[in-house]
Amino acid sequence: MKTAFVSLIIFVCSPNCLGKKTRWCTVSEAEQRKCAELAKALVTVLPPAAVSAFARLSCIRTYSTADCINKIRANRADVVTLNAGEVYTAVKQFGLTAVAKEIYSDGGCVLAVAVVKNSSLDVRSLQGRRSCHTGARWTAGWSLPLGFLLSRNYLHWADEQPLTQAVSNFFSASCIPGAAATASSLCALCQGQKSYIRQRNFHCETSHNEPFYNHQGALRCLKTGKGDVAFVDHIALDSIDEREGEDYRLLCTDGSRARLSEFRRCNLGQGPGGGVVTRTNYRKVARKFLQAAQMAFGRRGRDRQRFQLFESGSYGSSDLLFRDSTERLVILPDDVDISQVLGLDYVALLKGLGHEGSSLEDSVVRWCCISDAEQRKCEHWALSIKSDPLVCVRAASMSNCIEKIKANEVDAVSLDATHAFIAGKCGLVPVVAEYYGETCTPAEGGTKGTAHFESDVFPSVFAVAVVRRSSRSVHTLSSQHNDTTFCDPSKVYSEVFWKSCLPGAQGSLCKVCIGGTVEPGTKRCADNHNERYYGNMGALRCLVGDPSGKSYGDVAFLEQYNLEDNIQSLGSSGWAEGWLAWDFELLCRDGRRVPLSQWESCHLGAIPPNLVMTRPILTARVYDFLMKSQETLAAYPDEFNLFESYPYGESDLLFKDATQCLMHTSHLDYRTILGEEFYKNVETVFNCTHSDILEFCAQDVCTIF
Structure with missing residues (x-):
């Protein structure tokens, strides 16, 4: 068996790695000692041929993870393990590549949690408090909590200021290792040694020599009373023993508090775990070195009694070289994109937080359009406003818009209730709802239709079945189908109608x-x-047929709110002459046929309002943009109307034409707005119907590797 293991180690080394020595970057004396022990262990367990050919290791001492990245770029070191946020920076800004990902007991992701001493603090009252963070740009200590605070508008980030300044203004004092160069108050609580000699200065550095660095350091900052809240991940909570845990609470997003054991329901979001990076031209050697080290010293390594890759306690610290909670390393293939490693949602969050520096995207709102008519209306909108710039981006469908928002190619779109359900499942959040009531009464101090508007009521539109008065081919709407058929709407339509037009479908x-x-x-x-x-x-x-009178249907399923206006526009648009509201009837569930005016007693059900949805990080920006648009456009109603589509030859472009104003909803989740009955009905259908967009959104970096 030993011979087979050695053969495998030699086999994974190609001729290209002969004579290579892997230089591991360390950020503390404790990490340097563990690295040196790993180097000795490799020599001990592998034969001389394998060691000289492949598994030689040297340890390069640096003073921070940022210094590591620079040394790897300059070919003075080769490999380092970084937090996911730092992995992204290393790849996108410094040209390195990710070669492995840490996998923990419950997958490749972590949950960000806000820990406080058992007190009256809640997540809405953090302004002015003292904060402890794992590190600048770290997943649980920076990106996820700041993304949450920005999405709820608790943290205000002005366009002209760096995010670090906004954070500095929000917290009274902090320790955010790695932030020393950007805002001094972000390091006020840090305890590391100060020195004018760069290599000896550990104050606020991403190094174990800063006592408040990393997850354990952030908790130490809280435990010693220096900070009021610590932002760490759920894995770090394991280090707090059960009796001590009674002194701490988690802050939940709804303003409540919970015990440490309740982190799965009480957290600030989910993000990827750590990864290993190297130079692109060194990636093959790095992968093979990691494979050999893990086979020998991983959780199931044959020589784990000699050395344990994922254990640091014997060196007087934690998380040295790798996270101690790592179960295994997944070696990443050559062609994997960083968004596949870290996830689309997380990459979009980092871009929103400025991890790639400022860009044109930071100052514009990109709106999704699904047709030529929508594009023309959107461009007219862009020319008519005097607020933040608007860019109109083309997509093929509403589902494609959701994909593009998730992939950070566009920012926002107004979605019908079913697509809003899909978007919510894909991690998007509502900003505003279209309001179809009589009038919009703004908040105190505003003017009609332009100010922040909220309501406890979400006026619905109603679905109706319309037939031509002269047609008698449709007599009733049967809802009696077996459960298997009902599960798939396409089968229902196929059974009832011999042919149809259901845009987005296939076949008959x-x-x-x-x-x-x-x-x-x-x-x-x-x-x-x-x-x-x-x-x-x-x-x-x-329903009325094409301009020649052919290619028509017997019944039209549509919404009631602009039906008579659309009938009038049949003639004015040149589609079909001579049609009046009198020429049509509604088909009721019980088989009755009634005039269009009786839709309140003859409809197929209420439909929740359209929702403008975006990525969580952009909620405040998109909302401010829309409010400024409403205010600007209300002053010039003859030039452009956001809720009017007839000048562009269609109806309901960008927004429903029935919209009176946009209603603030970013404090509510999409399920609440859609209503429980509608939500469960749609969920039932999608649970047993294939959906490409939901499959796309279900790709989970926490489990796919």
């Missing part, structure tokens, strides 16, 4: 669709306005 559900003429090559049955039978107006066009 697209046979009535006619495509578009606006753009050459427009796909028939496309899930956007370029399919002329898309949306409320499109369903009505389908």
